[in-house]
Structures are given as structure tokens and as C-alpha cells.
Amino acid sequence: MIKINFRKITLFLLICIVLIILHYFSWLSPVENRIVSWVSFPVNKVYSKVVSWKREYRDISSTQVSLDDLKNIKKEKNSLIAENAKLESYRFENKKLRKYLNFLEEVEYKYVMAGVISKGYSINSNEEISTILINRGEKQGIRKGLLVVNSEGVVVGKIEETNNLTSKVSLLTHSNCQLAATIQDGQETYGIVEGDLGLTIKMGFIPQDKEINQGDLVVTSGLEENIPRGYVLGEVVLVERSFNQMWQDAIIEPLVDLKNLTLVSVLVP
Amino acid sequence: MVNRFKINRTYLRILFNFLSIILVFLIHLSFIRAFDSWLGYLNLSLIFLIFVLETSGFTWGLGWILGLGFFFDIFYFLPFGYFLLTFFIVVLVSYFLLLGFFTNRSLYSYFGLVFVSTIVYEVVLNLLIYFLNFYSSSRIFFLFVKNFWERLGQELIVNWLATFVLFYIFSFFNKRFNAVFIRK
The missing domain is CATH 2.40.10.350 (Rod shape-determining protein MreC, domain 2)
Structure with missing residues (x-):
């Protein structure tokens, strides 16, 4: 005969219902915020460490980059630098022209x-x-x-x-x-x-x-x-x-x- | 004097369990979830819950549900109470099986409990999530989705592996565990 302790189950369910009500009325917020703020930093550190291990393992196990690939990458990088410089000058010109035409200031994002x-x-x-x-x-x-x-x-x-x-x-x-x-x-x-x-x-x-x-x-x-x-x-x-x-x-x-x-x-x- | 010693021992045990809950949750949240594919499916919290239920009893199991469920509910963006309810149903089913079927503390009884509890956990949680998104037209019922069964299979395998390892670690420190195979 399987005996189930209904008193313990009822007490447990009551505690759960109280927790849920306290949460939805935001009375548990200080406790929750405190827990999250304590836990976030170590959790982020451990998570980042595991991801860096995965990256290292992938880099070691992946095929070597050939010299040709390296040359192509360098070439592409140089052309991107040149293009970026051009775009930077266009951006500056755009900003000046907007100011002259009294355009509304663009929203600054942080x-x-x-x-x-x-x-x-x-x-x-x-x-x-x-x-x-x-x-x-x-x-x-x-x-x-x-x-x-x-x-x-x-x-x-x-x-x-x-x-x-x-x-x-x-x-x-x-x-x-x-x-x-x-x-x-x-x-x-x-x-x-x-x-x-x-x-x-x-x-x-x-x-x-x-x-x-x-x-x-x-x-x-x-x-x-x-x-x-x-x-x-x-x-x-x-x-x-x-x-x-x-x-x-x-x-x-x-x-x-x-x-x-x-x-x-x-x-x- | 003896009563005071017993009370102190109980408080120490509560503190030890509380710290264990936090550690298991942190390892589950940050370490295990950082892995991709099959290793990331390991449900460490569930396995520890089963071990606690089997070694320390139903009351301590309920205590672990309160702790783990609360932490899961405040971190994951599901309605508060989803994890509490899921863990509760899992522990109820596991306790019923523990009393009626898996009555010894052998490795295969743990395997059986982890098998059933993993399935119950995934079905209950996905059911609750399905009802949460009931009116979304793109939701196919999860039991008809191939991906769900694939992930469940991977989770079962990795949970069993972890159970195997943890069983031997626990049996080294605790004499309550039985041998792998019961001899008559």
C-alpha cells in the first residue's frame, strides 16, 4: 500500500501559491533582484570560460589556413580599410550638410x-x-x-x-x-x-x-x-x-x- | 543537550542542502547550458532531485523543488510557477514509482527513475509552454515534432551517463546505495 503524505503536499502547494502571488504583486522583487545581482557575475564568468574553451578546441581542430588564404584575407582587409576611410568622409560630409539644411538631429544611440x-x-x-x-x-x-x-x-x-x-x-x-x-x-x-x-x-x-x-x-x-x-x-x-x-x-x-x-x-x- | 545537538544538526543539514541547490543551479545555468548539442541537454537539476528524493526522502525532495523551481522561475522568461509545477509533478511521479516499483537503491532503479522523470519533465514543461502559446498559428503540437523526440533521446542518453557517474561518486561516500546488480 503506497502511503502519500497529503499534509506535506498541501503545505508545499500552499507555499507555491503564496510565492506565485507574492511574485505577481512584485513583493518578491527585492529578493529576486538581490539573487539575480549576486548570481549574474559568476554565471557570466563561467559561461564565458566554457565558450572560450569551445572556441579554442574548434581552432585547434580546424584545418590550417593556407598562405594563399592569408594573402587574400590581407588584401580584403586593406580594401576594407580604404572603403571605410571613404565612408567615414561621406559620413562627415552628410552630417555637415544636414546641419546646413537644419534637418532634425538624428537620434543618438548609446x-x-x-x-x-x-x-x-x-x-x-x-x-x-x-x-x-x-x-x-x-x-x-x-x-x-x-x-x-x-x-x-x-x-x-x-x-x-x-x-x-x-x-x-x-x-x-x-x-x-x-x-x-x-x-x-x-x-x-x-x-x-x-x-x-x-x-x-x-x-x-x-x-x-x-x-x-x-x-x-x-x-x-x-x-x-x-x-x-x-x-x-x-x-x-x-x-x-x-x-x-x-x-x-x-x-x-x-x-x-x-x-x-x-x-x-x-x-x- | 541531545535535543540541541539534533536541532543544530538539522540546521546544518538545511544549510548544506541550500548551498547544494545553489551550486547545482549555477552549474546547470552557466556551465552546462554553454555547451552545444547533446552535452547542453544534460538536466543536472533533475538528476540531483531524483538522488535527493531517493536518499533523503520526500520532504527533502519537496525542499529541493522549492529551491530549484524558484531559481529557475526567476531566471527563465516563462510564467512564474512553471518550473515549480513541473518539478513537483516529476517528483510526485518519481516518488510513486520509488515506493511501488524501484524499491531498492541500485543503479538500474536510478536509471529507471531518471528515464521516467526526464520524459515526464519534458512533456509537462512543453505542454505548459504549448498552452502559453496556444493562439500562435505556427505552433505544431510538440509530440508530433521530430525535433522534440530527437532532443529527448539525446537528453535521456546524457542523463543516464551522468547518473552512472554520480551513482558511483555518491556510493563512495554513502553506504545507502546498493550494488549495480542485485544478487540473491
């Missing part, structure tokens, strides 16, 4: 740095885990919908939910992460970028008359509130076009390794 403390839970079983938790929240001015970039300024995702001291970031490959984007091909091709099954990114609603090529860079279009223009998302790897459809799709590969993030920045207007 970068709030945050450490990754863990991976989130997958809401959709059909999807790989493509959310991360960071140790910054509403207290630092972060709110839902803000853009998240890595240390090189490349987009990694958007803020999906926030608590007082932590936030959940939907990475670019998450289906909840949708961004208004444009392709840098001189044709002003606009579309919506959306994560696909936690594995890749798809850009949809691209008009059929636009010519898209492999290798084209995709950047944020600035048409969304609180998301500035010009932040790189990735590059086009495949174009899906069907002549009886109104739109065409592009598969985009992110430029950043989304599985090994340790430090990110949130763009706060």
Missing part, C-alpha cells in the same frame, strides 16, 4: 554592454535553441524591441523580454526575431528578415523585379522604431525565386557565430 549568462528555453519544439539571457534589464534602460549587436557592431538579435536586471534576446535565427532590412546593392531593395527554425535567416517580401546576388550585404533599413539604419545582419547565400509568386526570398547567413556569444551591446535610444 551602447549598453551586457554579458551572456545562459541560453534560453526553446518555446517552439521545432526550433533549435536560439535565445540567450543577458545580465542587463529595465534598470539599465533596456526594453522590448531594441537591437542587440556584438563587439564588432554586427547584429545578433533583438530584445524579446525584459526583467529588472536581465533580458532575453531572440537571436537572428529565432522565428520571433523580425527586422526591417535592406540589401546594399544600390537598388534600395527592402524586405523583412526573419529567423527560420533556429538555423538560418530568411529575407522575404522582396519584389520580383529586384536583382539580388550571392554575397550582397544585408543591413538594417532604419524603417523600424528604435532600430537605426546601416547595421550589418549578414550576407545573401541563396536566392529563392518562383516566377508565379509575387515576392522572392533570400537566405542569409549571419556574419557572426551566434552559438558562441559572450559579450553583446544593446542599442538604447
